[in-house]
Amino acid sequence: MIEAIVAGLAALLTPQALLFMLIGVVYGLVIGILPGLGGVVAxxxxxxxxxxxxxxxxxxxxxxxxxxxxxxxxxxxILFSVPGSAKGLALCFDGYPMTKQGQAKRALAASATGALLGGVIGAIFLALCIPLIRPVILALGPSEYLMMALWGLTVIATFSEGSLMKGLTASVLGVLVAFVGMDVVTATPRFTFGTEFLMEGISFPVAMIGLFAVSEMMKLAIKGTPIVDRSLVREESTVWQGVRDGFSHWWLVVRSSLLGLWIGVLPGVGASVAGLAAYAQAVQTSKTPERFGKGAVEGVIAPDATMGANEGGGLMPTLAFGIPGGESMAILLVAFIGLGVVPGPDMLTKNLDLVFSMVWIIVIGNIMVTLIGLGITPWLARLPSLQANLMVPIVLAVCFVGAYATRGHIEDVLVAAVFGVVGYLMDKYRYSRANFVIGMVLAVMIERNLHISLTLYGNDFLLERPIALAMLAFVVVTAALPFVRNWRRKKRALAAGAASS
Amino acid sequence: MSRHAQENLASILLLAVFAGVIVLCQDFGARARMIPLPLAIFGIVLTLIQLVWHNFGSTEELQMDMISVHVPDVAAGEAPVAPIEKAPWWREFVAYGMIGILLALIFVTGVIPAAFLFTAGYFLVTRYCSWWRSLLYAAMLTASLYLLFVVALQMQPYHGLLAPLFP
Structure with missing residues (x-):
């Protein structure tokens, strides 16, 4: 284990790795600061x-x-009250009032410090979990992994916002799209319509570019107006005030980080829920809840600490079981597939150093973000406006050149465009794109483990593997739970109505 | 078209997709269709429930929240979130057209020249900046893309349908 920890760090201390991390951090900051382009697009x-x-x-x-x-x-x-993505919503509640009071520097610095501390706690959690979870993962077979993937799929749809039917439909669509191409088990071309190009299947990176980046640009182009425009307020705070706030509210940071870890471990419960849950927790545990919503610095620290820790928690099911915690983890899983890294038992045996590299990346990356963030905070606090018309053509051009560069097939440009339109329509009609992507990623795991289970244990593989059978029962219970809850809620409401009348 | 009708149209489109999958699955062997076929049937069932509920039931019945996060009124009431502005309907077609134009440019002129033409054209049409700045920004972006993808990543650029005219 110690060897893997050292090897994981050593792999990151090469000039290429450090340069890549710096490029990633700077690029991520630029993309993150542009509303409409979140971590998934990046x-x-x-x-x-x-x-x-x-x-x-x-x-x-x-x-x-x-x-x-x-x-x-x-x-x-914090600066414009325009969340870059759903997860930033909780920061508007107190971050923006702080900006209006001339406390933008303090709010930004407190938020960066909260994210750093939360990120480090998340990384420590991930590192501590590895020796604990390793025996469990090594004891699981293909049938159990199949059930795990099915559970991931249903629970993700259940947890997604809005209609459960739409969430499940999006997951089903994602799984079906992943089956386009040559089936490696039976050597059957599926849904290829006789085209040679589709025999290789839909490229996951190209689909991601279309679903998230192209569709977001379409949304921005439709919106048309400047993304943000504001009048500047005289600044009356300093960066160091915010840093001190982050450290002085250490107990809030710890509580929020633990919450973020728990939400991160649950598949499908993304950072958007984490931010709001952290804010609610901060208000409920505060001795002066009346300050919230009017510029309380705790309202900025708590969501950021939670979202920072969320990543460490989210990486755990992604690495251990191949079940992504959210859409960004699904994209990371796509990158793993491209790199030939298989999540699951191999990740905690053969590739353990890689897992620790990721733990180190979270720590070093968070430190880099905070240092750069604190450095640019005074400049950001004076940022007056952001224009959509500058971003749309540039990002679209990068998207399509990137889609072509993935495999060198011009048809991939068409695929990116089609997925862009599909992503836009899914977003418009509230079919979760995250579920679609996670369905795509889990499809491979589901089919592979089903075929292996059938080959190893025959058609009655569930009876041969009682743990898998128990897990199937758990899948059914998890899928049915929201319906039962809804039914109970309705029954209670009816009873309350009858009692009041 | 009303939002209600659009939702119905989306459901019907999904039904067609799932039905198409079932038809295509008939050509596969038992193992190859072992997952896609039941999934497509499941998809049809889900879409039909969605369709029926959407038209004859309460839409609230479809909303499931496993984790209900309660944000106190003090915060929620005063949350200064920017109001969502509804864009005019024609802008959606402009967005589709924009994607179509970029695709056409890529297929006709090639990947890298299309990036220049599209970016410069977009800046000019939206009057984001003056014509010479539009050309300058577009040229800078194109040069960056060329250096990154063609020089650094050694991508073989697609030259487009017009390439044979320029030997």
Missing amino acids: MALLLPFTYGFETAATLALLLGAHIATIWGDSVTS
Whole structure:
């Protein structure tokens, strides 16, 4: 274990890995600060660059960018009350009032410090979990992994916002899209319509670029107006005030980080829930809850600490079981597939040093983000406006060139465009894109483990593997739970109505 | 078209997709269709429930929240979140057209020249900046893309349908 920890750090201390991490962090900050482009878009756009470099360096690029976007998202919520993505919403509640009171520097610095401390706690959790979870993972077979993937799929749809039917439909669509191409088990071309190009299947990175980056640009183009425009307020705070706030509220940071870890471990419960839950927790545990909503610094620290820790928690099911915690983890899983890294038992045996590299990336990446963030905070506090018309053509051009560069097929440009339109329509009609992507990623795991289970244990493999059978029962219970809850809630409401009348 | 009708249209489109999958699955062997076929049937069932609920039931019945996060009124009431502005309907078609134009440019002129033409054109049409700045920004972006993808990543650029005209 100690060897893996040292090897994981050593892999990151190469000039290439350090340079990639720095590029990732700077790029992530820029993308995060631009509203509409969140961590998912940042990672999707990086996927074409993940081939042909050292694995640790590539992960440093991807994870570094992702970590940086978390704080980048917070910047627009605090300065403009425009959350870069859903997870930044909680930062608007107190961050923006602080900006209006001339406390923007303090709010930004407190948010960066909270994210740093939360990120470090998340990384420590991930490192501590590895020896505990290793025996469990090694004891699981293909049938159990199959059930785990099915559970991941149903629980993700259940946890997703809005209609459960739409969430499940999006997951089903994602799984079906992943089956396009040659089936390696039966050598059957599926859904290829006789085209040679589709025999290779839909490229995951290209699909991600379309679903997230192209569709977000379409949304911005439709919106048309400047993303943000504001009148500046005289600044009356300093960066150091914010840093001190982060450390002086250490107990709030610890509580929020633990919450973030728990939410991160649950598949499908993304950082958007984490931010709001952290804010609610901060208000409920405060001795002066009346200050919240009017510029309380705790309202900035808590969501950022939670979102920082969320990454460490989210990496755990992704690495251990191949079940992504959210859409960004699904993209990371796509990158793993491209790099030939298989999550699961191998990750905690053969590739243990890589896991510790990721732990180190979270720590070093968070430190880099905080240092750069604190450095640019005084400049950000004076940022007056952001224009959509500058971003749309540039990002679209990068998207399509990147889609082509992934495999060198011109047809991939068409695929990116189609997925862009599909992503836009899914977003418009509230079919979760995250579920679609996670369905795509889990499809491979589901089919592979089903075939292996059938080959090893026959058609009655569930009876041969009682743990898998128990897990199937758990899947059914988890899927049915929201319906039962809804039914009970309705029954209670009816009873309350009858009692009052 | 009303939002209600659009939702119905989306459901019907999904039904067609799932039905198409079922038809295509008939050509596969038992193992190859072992997952896609039941999934497509499940998809049809889900979409039908969604369709029926959407038209005849309460939409609230479809909302499931496993984790209900209660943000106190003190915060929620005063949350200064920017109001969502509804964009005019024609802008959606402009966005589709924008993607179509970029695709056409890529297929006709090649990947890298299309980036220049599209970016410069977009800046000019939206009047984001003056014509010479538009050209300058577009040229800078194109040069960056060329250096990154063609020089650094050694991508073989696609030259487009016009390439044979320029030997």
